[in-house]
Amino acid sequence: MKEVNTQELQELLNSFANKDVFIHLETTNGSYAAHYDEKFFNAGAFIRNVKLRYELGKIVDDAPHRVGLKLEHGWVYAQGITHFKLDTEGRLLMAGLDYTGKLAVALEISETPFAY
Amino acid sequence: MTLQEERHVLVVYPHPDDEAFSVAGTVRMYRNMAVPVTYACLTLGEMGRNLGNPPFATRESLPDIRRQELVAACAAMGIEDLRMMGLRDKTIEFEDDEKMVKLVTNLIEELNPSVIYTFFPGFAVHPDHEATARAVIEAVRRMPKEARPRILAVAFANDTVEKIGEAPIVVDIRSVKDDKIKALQAHASQTAWMMAETEKRIDDGEVLSDSWLNVEKFYPFTFED
Numbered sequence: 253m254k255e256v257n258t259q260e261l262q263e264l265l266n267s268f269a270n271k272d273v274f275i276h277l278e279t280t281n282g283s284y285a286a287h288y289d290e291k292f293f294n295a296g297a298f299i300r301n302v303k304l305r306y307e308l309g310k311i312v313d314d315a316p317h318r319v320g321l322k323l324e325h326g327w328v329y330a331q332g333i334t335h336f337k338l339d340t341e342g343r344l345l346m347a348g349l350d351y352t353g354k355l356a357v358a359l360e361i362s363e364t365p366f367a368y
Numbered sequence: 369m370t371l372q373e374e375r376h377v378l379v380v381y382p383h384p385d386d387e388a389f390s391v392a393g394t395v396r397m398y399r400n401m402a403v404p405v406t407y408a409c410l411t412l413g414e415m416g417r418n419l420g421n422p423p424f425a426t427r428e429s430l431p432d433i434r435r436q437e438l439v440a441a442c443a444a445m446g447i448e449d450l451r452m453m454g455l456r457d458k459t460i461e462f463e464d465d466e467k468m469v470k471l472v473t474n475l476i477e478e479l480n481p482s483v484i485y486t487f488f489p490g491f492a493v494h495p496d497h498e499a500t501a502r503a504v505i506e507a508v509r510r511m512p513k514e515a516r517p518r519i520l521a522v523a524f525a526n527d528t529v530e531k532i533g534e535a536p537i538v539v540d541i542r543s544v545k546d547d548k549i550k551a552l553q554a555h556a557s558q559t560a561w562m563m564a565e566t567e568k569r570i571d572d573g574e575v576l577s578d579s580w581l582n583v584e585k586f587y588p589f590t591f592e593d
Contacts, residue, residue, distance in 0.1 A: 253423045276427065282417050283458065283494045287526065298415075298458070335423055345426045352561075353421030360427065367428070368456055 253335035253347060258313045261336050264344050265309030265319070268361050276300045276360035277328060301365045304328070316348055319359055330359035371539065374403045378481035378517070379447075380472065380504050382410040382460055382496035384438035385555040390522045391485050392445050392551040393541025394584050399446030400544070406449040406479055408472075409438060410500060415457035418557060425557065433557050441554035444547055451475070461499035465506075468499065472507035481517045484508065488521035488587050491528045509591055519589040535585035545581050 280296040306321035306328070320329035332348030339345055343362035350356050360366065377398050381387050387395070387407055395405050412431040419425050425433050435452065442450045453471065455463065476484075489501040501521065508516050520537060541548060552559045579585075 253419075253426055278415075278427070280415070280417060283496070287493045290526065334421075337426060339426065339428060343428065345428060347419065347423070347427060349419060349421045349423060351421070353419060353423065354417040355419050355427065356417075358427050367431075368454075 253337040253345065256311070256315065256317050256334060256336055256346075258311055258317070261311050261317075261319075261346070264336070264338055265311060265321075265361075268344060268363070269306055269309055271363060272303055272305050274301050274303055274362045274365050275328065276358060276362075276366055277302075277330060278355075278358040279330075280356065282354070319346060328359075330357050332357045333359065371397050371401065373401065374398065375482040376479050377403055377405040378475060378479055378484045379405065379407040380410070380475070380484060380486045380500060381407075382455070382494075382500045383413045383416075383457065384409055384411075384434045384441070385413065385552075385558045386487075386497070387445070388441050388548070388551040388555055388559075389580065390487075391584060392441070392548040393544045394485070394539045395445045395447060396544040396547040396551075397539070397541065404449070405445075405447050406451065406475070406481070407442060407447050408451045408453055408475055410453045410455045410460060410471075411457040411496065412438070412452065413457050413558070416558060418561075430557070434555075437555045437557060441551040444550035444554055446547075458496060460496045463499070465503070468503035469506045469510070472503050473510070476507060476511070476517065483518045483520060485520050485586070486522075488523035488528075488532075488589060491523035491525040491532065493525050505589060513591075513593070516591070520586040521589050522585070523587050532587065535587050537586040537588065539584045539586070540582070541584055542582050548581060 278298045281294050285292045285294045304323055306323050308322040310320050312318045317333040318331045319333050333346045334348050336346045346359045347355050348357035379387055379391055398405050413434045414431045416430055486504045487497040487501040492498050492501055553563055
């Protein structure tokens with residue numbers, strides 16, 4: 253993955269619009285957050301291989317970036333995106349890595365299902 | 369404490385690297401005694417957070433990296449029977465409980481272990497650790513009392529000592545410390561930062577009293593019936 257280039261990532265988001273795609277969306281503080289800091293309220297969410305179709309995908313040029321997908325009946329968005337890659341299987345992998353290199357958020361888009 | 373001979377040792381943990389932190393030294397000592405050891409690793413740590421910055425992996429490539437690290441760590445520990453059980457990181461507690469018990473029961477029936485190493489329920493911090501421990505304990509609880517393997521469990525929640533006291537079983541692993549370090553180093557995606565910090569402290573001439581390189585501590589899990 254490399255750091256977000258807004259124009260390049262916008263073109264990739266456009267390329268998946270109006271197609272049936274599989275989504276991986278994840279936010280996380282890690283399972284140990286409340287172990288290291290007992291005052292920490294640990295929350296996160298995870299969906300994987302949910303199939304949807306978006307009519308408009310947009311990245312906002314404000315780092316760390318926000319990426320939103322407008323669907324026929326709703327929305328998907330991720331906040332804190334720093335890195336991206338179109339992998340060898342043609343999947344668009346976006347992630348927000350914190351200052352120590354730990355993943356805090358991920359949004360991935362693929363025309364084929366992700367592994368289990 | 370010196371380790372006693374065992375018929376077969378079964379290690380059950382959910383993530384590649386759980387075994388390196390928890391039992392690498394103990395396992396290496398068993399292997400040096402020619403005791404057979406099977407490690408059932410339930411997931412490939414697919415949801416690990418550390419991808420580096422700049423990143424060395426993606427969410428999708430991490431499992432392959434961690435599989436290779438796990439194989440290398442097992443080589444360092446002398447584990448020849450590694451079972452990768454194919455579950456997904458952070459989902460074990462949401463699996464069907466009976467399926468999880470059956471998974472452990474099948475391993476016990478096949479291997480007939482005399483002791484199982486896993487986590488201690490209630491004091492294992494990570495939801496996958498807790499779910500793994502519950503499955504192991506339920507599988508053993510269902511066995512006839514006289515046929516049950518012993519369960520030696522790792523507990524590291526912050527309130528462990530307060531609630532259940534100091535670990536009664538302390539294995540001195542200093543003789544195999546280098547092998548434990550190798551096992552930890554094998555899990556580089558997870559441990560590189562920590563290992564670099566430790567090496568720097570050694571280079572700085574600090575006397576390391578890190579207990580995790582000198583001893584491994586276990587709580588026997590006992591049943592009331």
